[in-house]
Amino acid sequence: MPPRRENPDLAQVASEQLIAALPNIVNQVAAGLNANQPSNSEPRPPRECTYKTFRACNPKEFNGTKGAVGLLSWLESNESVLHISKCAEGNMVEYVAYLLQGRALTWWNTIVQTRGREAANRLPWEEFKKLLKEEYCPISELQKLEMELWNVEMKGDDISTYTTRFQELANLVPHLVTPEEVRIERYIWGLSPEIRGNITSANLKTIQEAVEVATKLTNNAVRSGRLTKGKRKTEEFEDRKFGRKHDRNRRTTRNFGAQSQVAGQGDVIRCDKCKVPHRGNCIICQRCHLGGHTAKDCRK
Known part of the structure; x- marks a missing residue:
């Protein structure tokens, strides 16, 4: 049986339709490929800070034996590490708590036993700092x-x-x-x-x-x-500023804008409470509650 011949007119029409549709087909395929790939213009979400990332920044440990200065310096140092490592708020206390050693670790374990580990690790950072300061400052x-x-x-x-x-x-x-x-x-x-x-x-x-x-x-x-x-000497600066002659037996203490003179060496001694030499009761500011000046001289 002889092969069947196609109608030349139909073949030509089909070819023309295919050629006309090719641009749309190509555009649809390209759009599908682009939809499956991230756009270069869209910023990638930041990578989560893991504990390994945090430790890679070499944070300092704390054992609770260096008093207020040691704690405040340690907190300042580790806040810089938390910022650099982009640590999430929810992970800050948990990561930093692993840096506690010795006496400080015993204190933290008491907090964990009282509140539960999950609740302790989820403490807000400012609350964690407050608890530390109450204990070591x-x-x-x-x-x-x-x-x-x-x-x-x-x-x-x-x-x-x-x-x-x-x-x-x-x-x-x-x-x-x-x-x-x-x-x-x-x-x-x-x-x-x-x-x-x-x-x-x-x-x-x-x-x-x-x-x-x-x-x-x-x-x-x-x-x-x-x-x-x-x-x-500070006394020389004060004498020149206020037009006074220098006297070795007179000391001047300065408290951010307030001056108090103590005449006669040995007349009064330095107060253990406000750290300022004076007679009678301590001079306590009613505004900032610090010693050595009154509210009218307070610069806070």
């Missing part, structure tokens, strides 16, 4: 740090030592120098009088700006001879 130690920050000041042209110690104390007790404008004001107050008078009119927005300007002014003052190299 005696009020007396915090008050010492606060008083040191209140009284730290620049000696002579040593701007570097003053800035370093000020920043350390400000990080340990940040509530005394918050917000930023209070930190800037307190930093400027502790500068040498020769520098302080030239920087107060500057419109400074950050503590970094204040440090840079103060350092430049200090270097210029040393080069011009207005500020002698080496350390000077």
Whole structure:
């Protein structure tokens, strides 16, 4: 039986229809492929911080034996690690709790037994810090740090030592120098009088700006001879500022804007409570509850 011949007209029509439909077919196939692949323009979700990732940032351990300074420094260090590792809020306490050793680990195990491990690990970070501070930051130690920050000041042209110690104390007790404008004001107050008078009119927005300007002014003052190299006694600065003759038997204590004079060496002794020499009852500020100044002189 002879092979069957197709109608040439029908074959031509089918070929033309196929050619016309090819662009649509290609577009549909391409769209399907693109739908199954992530778009380069869409940001990828951040990778979850695992405990391995957290430990890779070398966080410090804590054993609870170094008092308030040790705890506050440890918290500051590990908050930086939590930020760098992008640790989720829900994992912060659980990861950091593994860094507790010795006495601190015994304390944490007590918290776990009381609250349950799941509830303890899910504590908010700020609540965890509060519990640690209540355990390892005696009020007396915090008050010492606060008083040191209140009284730290620049000696002579040593701007570097003053800035370093000020920043350390400000990080340990940040509530005394918050917000930023209070930190800037307190930093400027502790500068040498020769520098302080030239920087107060500057419109400074950050503590970094204040440090840079103060350092430049200090270097210029040393080069011009207005500020002698080496350390000077605080009493000499005070005597020159207030037009007093220097007296070895008189001491001046400064408390962030408040001055109290103690005349006659041996008349009074340094108070163990407020850390300021005085007669009679302690001078306690009714605003910030710190010693050494009254509410009208309080700069907080």
